Amino acid sequence: MTTIKGELLEGETETGMAAAAQGGQYGAAAERASEAKRALRLAVASSMVSKVCSIGLQAVSIPLFARVLDTDDFSAMMVYFGVTAWLSLVAIGIWPTVTSIAADDRRRGQLAGVLTVSWVGLSAIFASLIVLVLVLRPVLEQSGINLFSARHYSLFTAALVCYAMLTVLSVGEAVNQGQHRQHVNNLITAAGSILNVVFILLVTYFRPPGEEHVDVTLLFVASQAGFILIRVVNMIGVVVRAGWPHAFPGKAFARELARNSWSLLQAQLAVVFLQQGAVLLCYETDMPRDAALLALLFRANLLLHSFVYMINQPLWPIIHRNMLAGDWQWVIRIYRKLATCYVAYGLLAIIGAAFVGGAAVSLWTAGEYPISNKLATLCAVYFALLVTSAASTPVLMGAKAFVSLGNIGMAEFLAAGVLCTILYFADAVSFPHVVEALIAANAMTALWMMPTQAIVRLSRGSLDAQH
Incomplete structure (x- = not known):
């Protein structure tokens, strides 16, 4: 009887503990969902401010650049704006690794050491690269490559220095992102954009009297100075918040960094070669106008993608945290909403381009680089394909599926690459033909591969959680 009584009491105790644990799990899930919703709302609201400022920067800078620079300087400036894509390859694995560590409360003690090693290592790499570029200047200028022409070598060096500083300082923003402080990053972008506008206007309107054109190197530095100043302030705040490092990362961090770097390097190489490779294809074949139009296309895509970035950037660490907690149904609901919104956004872009695309581009470039509505619609189709697969990006990053990306x-x-090579040998390189090649490449690959990979991981996670 005692045994039976004891078993009953034990069973009642286990049942009560299980119910309490289940209630605790539901409570924790609800708290995580509430925290994620607050963080996402704050990030989106601040991102709206950031994007308005970024759009204002583009609305002011591009017409001014087109007006105060000749065609060669404007084209060169658009090309060198792409230097950031090449330099980001060095840090491509550091950003998500630092963000994932900052997002994981269990690894909070590692953050200060990881932050120190990251920015010191990047600084050393970029300092060595800048010295190498300065030492090899005579050789590069005589190489016959337009990218290293003597006329624009100072612009190339200035772009390298500016973007090296921005890349190193962006490690602080990776920490903010992991700590649900994406709104801080958005405000950094907003403030930097405002300062950039101020500096650009100062350089443009206070140039020496009688000079028709502005020095392109000085103008480039002015267009980046605001971002640099604001990110310096942010980096100081992040270092103070993280504290003094008591230990530095070891082999586990090195392995994680190497794995993430290799996988994301492949993904970023695609971006670099698809965008900057296409621009350089026209630039090196003595088609500066087409190169400038392609650079403007990618800049326009970046602006239109602002709506996507302001959601995806803060969302993937939140998705990562919910995946770790097993809240797969929440992730699935978010994915469905994203897919619906992004597809609708792409269709709206196509409709808008068909009616006012040409006029918008002409207004944006101060009438210097007009295109037809038909060509603008072609560009909008490319954007629509890109944004359709963008719903899968935060899911794959949240699952740390960097290899798939x-x-x-x-x-x-x-x-x-194959399609652009065909265009080159067929002597058919032009702005519309390159855009058509990019559309075909995306339709053959990312357009269906990204959703497929995301759905597979969501299905597996949901089944594992049920069992």
Whole structure:
């Protein structure tokens, strides 16, 4: 009888503990969902401010650049704006690794050491690269490559220095992102954009009397100075908040960094070669106007993608945290909403381009680089394809499926490379033909590969959680 009584009491105790644990799990899930919702709302609201400022920067800078620079200087400036894509390859694995560590409360003690090692290591790499570029200047200028021409070598060096500083300082923003402080990053972008406008206007309107054109190197530095100043302030705040490092990361961090770097390097290479490779294809074949139009296309895509970035950037660490907690149904609901919104956004872009695309581009470039509505619609189709697969990006990053992102990126790059090579040998390189090649490459690869990979991981996670 005692045994039976004891078993009953034990059973009642276990039942009560299980119910309490289940209630605790539901409570924790609800708290995580509430925290994620607050963080996402704050990030989106601040991102709206950031994007308005970024759009204002583009609305002011591009017409001014087109007006105060000749065609060669304007084209060169657009090309060198792409230097950031090449330099970001060095830090491509550091950003998500630092963000994931900052997002994981269990690894909070590692953050100060990881932050120190990251920015010191990047600084050393970029300092060595800048010295190498200065030492090899005579050789590079005589190489016959337009990118290293003597006329614009100072612009190339200035772009390298500015973007090296921005890349190093962006490690602080990676920490903010992992700590649900994406709104701080958005305000940094907003403040930097405002300062950039001020500096650009100062350089433009206070140039020496009688000079028709502005020095392109000085104008480039003015267009980046605001971002640099604000990110310096942010980096100081992040270092103070993280504290003094008591230990530095070891082999586990090195392995994680190497794995993430290799996978994301592949994905970023696709972006670099698809965008800057396409621009350089026209630039090196003595088609500066087409190169400038392609650079403007990618800049326009970046602006239109602002709506996507302001959601995806803060969302993937939140998705990562909910995946770790097993809240797969929440992630699935978010994915469905994203897919619906992004597809609708792409269709609206196509409709808008068909009616006012040409006029918008003409207004944006101060009438210097007009295109037809038909060509603007072609560009909008390319944007619509990109934004359709963007709903899968935060899911794959949240699942740390960086290898899949890398493989998809490389597949798209190879497809685009083959098509652009055909255009080159057929002597058919032009702005519309390159855009058509990019559309075909994306349709053959990322457009269906990204959603497929995301759905597979969501399905597996949901089934594992049920069992």
